[in-house]
Amino acid sequence: MQKVPEAGYKIIGLWISGLQRKLTLDNLSFPFKVISSLTKSRQIIRGFKPHAVVGVGGYASGPLLRIATQKNVPAIIQEQNSYAGLTNKILAKRVQKICVAYPNMEQFFPSDKLTITGNPVRKDIVNLEGKMAEALAHFGLSPDRKTLLILGGSLGARTLNDSMILNLQKLIDANVQVIWQCGRFYYEEMKNKLGAFENRDSIQLFEFMKEMDLAYAAADVVVSRAGALSVSELSIAGKPTIFVPSPNVAEDHQTKNAMAMVGNEAAVLVKDSEARERLIDEAIALINDHNQQEILSQKIKALAKPDAANEIVNEIVKLIA
Numbered sequence: 001m002q003k004v005p006e007a008g009y010k011i012i013g014l015w016i017s018g019l020q021r022k023l024t025l026d027n028l029s030f031p032f033k034v035i036s037s038l039t040k041s042r043q044i045i046r047g048f049k050p051h052a053v054v055g056v057g058g059y060a061s062g063p064l065l066r067i068a069t070q071k072n073v074p075a076i077i078q079e080q081n082s083y084a085g086l087t088n089k090i091l092a093k094r095v096q097k098i099c100v101a102y103p104n105m106e107q108f109f110p111s112d113k114l115t116i117t118g119n120p121v122r123k124d125i126v127n128l129e130g131k132m133a134e135a136l137a138h139f140g141l142s143p144d145r146k147t148l149l150i151l152g153g154s155l156g157a158r159t160l161n162d163s164m165i166l167n168l169q170k171l172i173d174a175n176v177q178v179i180w181q182c183g184r185f186y187y188e189e190m191k192n193k194l195g196a197f198e199n200r201d202s203i204q205l206f207e208f209m210k211e212m213d214l215a216y217a218a219a220d221v222v223v224s225r226a227g228a229l230s231v232s233e234l235s236i237a238g239k240p241t242i243f244v245p246s247p248n249v250a251e252d253h254q255t256k257n258a259m260a261m262v263g264n265e266a267a268v269l270v271k272d273s274e275a276r277e278r279l280i281d282e283a284i285a286l287i288n289d290h291n292q293q294e295i296l297s298q299k300i301k302a303l304a305k306p307d308a309a310n311e312i313v314n315e316i317v318k319l320i321a
Contacts, residue, residue: 014040014060018086018250037063045071051320054078054312055095057085069094074319078312080119080228083256084108096319099312101228101305102260117312118305119232124213126236126306135218138211139204141177146287149179149219149239154208156183157225159275160244165193167280168203174284177202179218181209221287223279226258232308235266238301240293242268242282244275266299 004011014037019030041064045053053068055061055077069075075095079088082102092098092109099117106114136143148171152160161182164171171178180203182190187207194205209215216222216237224230226245234241243261245254261267268286270279286292305311 012040012044014063016059016063018059034063038067041067045073052076052316054316055088055091056080057088059087062087062090065091065094076312076316076319078117078119079105079109080232081253081257082260083251083253085250085253097315099315101232101308102257115311115315116305117315118308119228120309120312121229121233121236121306122212125216125233128213128217128237131214131217135214138214139179139218141179141202141204141218145175145177145202146220147177147179147218148283148287149181149215149222151181151215151222151224151230152183152186153181153225153227153230154183156186157244157246158186159272160223160225160279161186161190163244163275163279165190166276168194168197168200170280170284172197172199172202174287175202176284176287177204179204179206179209179215181206181215184208220293221283223283226254226261228253228257231257231261232305235261235300235304236306238297238304240267240286240296241300242270242279242286244270244272244279247272261300261303264299264303266296266303268296 001011016033016037017026019027044064045067050068050073052074053065055065057077057079061077065075076097076099077088077091077095078099079085080101084105089108092113096113097115098109098113099115101119103116141147150160150164164180182205184207191205194200194203216239219239222234222239222241224234224241224243226243243258245258258267258269262269268282270282
């Protein structure tokens with residue numbers, strides 16, 4: 001809601017949400033939301049007259065692409081995760097092309113519509129070569145020490161933050177320096193708790209980081225949630241990664257994303273329920289195992305799709321050419 005208008009594009013909202021899988025008051029309003037969203041989508045398509053439409057799996061994709069395809073507007077959906085979302089599964093029969101980020105998606109979609117493009121990521125992380133010195137200087141870190149990057153997303157992740165606070169002294173004692181993005185919901189709390197530790201100068205705490213290319217460049221090892229775009233970025237960055245999938249997402253798709261990497265021996269997985277006890281020990285072990293870092297880095301890099309945005313655009317152009 002912030003970045004899109006900043007880039008010069010208008011957002012038009014639809015009154016739509018997910019259907020809860022249990023009896024709730026919200027479900028009573030769902031039919032009215034569908035009718036409202038279909039009506040609004042019809043107005044949008046009639047007024048905007050698109051040459052093509054693209055859905056990326058959100059609730060709003062459903063009514064908008066349904067109306068567009070009814071009017072014979074060429075359509076593409078992009079599935080970011082290794083486990084397809086409900087909206088994309090419903091739309092699959094109506095669209096001409098389905099762009100995916102993982103192999104073996106035939107279990108969800110018609111195979112003749114599939115093309116593996118990967119997920120689009122920010123351009124500045126595609127090439128991190130030569131950025132190490134700049135990155136360490138930017139974060140005030142030493143080139144003589146190993147660096148751990150902790151990514152909890154813009155809102156933060158309670159489990160990752162608790163794991164850090166509970167085991168912070170281990171990192172300090174192991175002479176590991178840390179770039180820790182804790183999220184805006186937790187920043188003040190973590191800042192206060194961090195203040196209780198001595199020799200904490202090696203722990204750099206951030207609410208949010210814009211310079212993600214420098215954060216990746218500085219890191220020897222990364223700890224991250226396993227959202228689709230995070231997995232794609234870390235593949236392109238080629239960083240040894242420990243994924244801690246969030247259990248609070250639909251269809252447990254973060255675990256499935258992480259397992260797609262683990263199954264290729266391209267990452268390490270620590271369960272959310274075990275993170276407070278195991279995560280930092282695993283991170284220290286990996287940060288001290290250069291050989292394992294090399295293996296993970298090579299294998300996750302091999303799964304990267306750095307040209308995803310162009311490939312998706314090419315598929316759209318084919319439809320409207």
